Amino acid sequence: MDIDVIVAEHTKRLAAADALLPKPQSWAPGEGTRLSARDGVALATRSRIAAGAREALWRPLTEYQLDVRLAGADPGVPLGALLAEWEELLSEAADEPDSAAAVTRPSRDTVGCAELLRHGFSPTRVLAVRPADRLGSGPPAVPGVRIRRAEPADLNTLVRLRLELRRYDAQFAVVTLRPGEERVLTDATRELIGTVSSGVPALWIAELYGKPLGFVHVQLPPRSDWAGEYVAAERVGYLAVLHVAEEARSTGVGTALAGHAHQLFDEEGIEAVLLHHALANPRSTPFWYAQGYRPLWTTWYRHPAARG
Incomplete structure (x- = not known):
């Protein structure tokens, strides 16, 4: 043919x-x-x-x-x-x-x-997609949870949460634990704290009764433009990371962070939001699909590359 x-x-x-x-x-x-x-x-x-x-x-x-x-x-x-x-x-x-x-x-x-x-x-x-709702209403309030912009004083907390997330995700072969990764993550997080796209900060902290226990990292255009090649939409956002500390699981912190991120995307006229997750992850897979996402692209891996 x-x-x-x-x-x-x-x-x-x-x-x-x-x-x-x-x-x-x-x-x-x-x-x-x-x-x-x-x-x-x-x-x-x-x-x-x-x-x-x-x-x-x-x-x-x-x-x-x-x-x-x-x-x-x-x-x-x-x-x-x-x-x-x-x-x-x-x-x-x-x-x-x-x-x-x-x-x-x-x-x-x-x-x-x-x-x-x-x-x-x-x-x-999986690269999952969530078409924008653009309903014009904010996310439902979760008692005790406050979402705020990440500040330089949050650096150590953010690095600790990111290291915790990496240790968990390494079980599913989506990340590789490396020597010196704490230093690399610290430098990268310090840069992100000062990052703003379209007037919107990239990093947001969730506090539960005043204690920081989760964060979300969002990408808006033009930083998210790279994701446009994966979906049939004009304005595309990317939800890079969302993580909640183990001690705050099932308290509504993750849902509050996701709702805040989606409100930011909707306010900026984003047509579709993309995110990556490990298919085998028993926490993230049901969580994201309950938030309105569905699989768009699936990557099949073999580690190492050569057989035998």
Whole structure:
């Protein structure tokens, strides 16, 4: 099947599966390695970062990615063939323990899931979406909870909460614990405390009866513009982090923070809000879907990248 026909059929199938999916992006000439099979094409890429880079806190040092376009009566068949061809490229990662192979698929385009499982991939991370409500009313009040802008005096509290969150998320292979991460997080958090987009602070603290026990980090345009390529919407916001201390679970702090963030997004005319979460997380997955989110993209990972 001609490549243009494959891409057209792939695009049509995704549009039918989910109206919030954007049109697949074109691949740049010379980018990565092109793979092909009957009724399917793919682009294989690799990225590497240094162990001391800030990004190393959220990803493996070497990441191999496969972007696919599938057609035919059974699109899972070409996906299986493309994965088999990709295995030859991934064999070069045999001596890279800090690596991962990743395939990001539209969550509602479930064709080929069995093939991904057969090749040792697991659905690990979800990019979820919440279309804006824009109802014009604020979030419901939660007794004892106060949301306020984060201040420099909150730095130690924020770093402690972020480290707590990282230790929890590391169980689900979405982050990697690194030596010296407290210093890196401290520097990054100090920068965020002073960050403002469209007049809105990036970091907000939740106090329960005067004690800071949670925080939320929001991104508004233009800082959230990078997220626009993942959803069919003009103005896109990104909810980067929301965390509540263990001692304040089930007290309404998380719901209050989420409601405050959504009010900020709605006031800025955001059409869709995106966030990442670990699919296996028994806390975040039900929480976010109760807040109106749903899966948009699912990333399947294999750690390390090479089999065996």
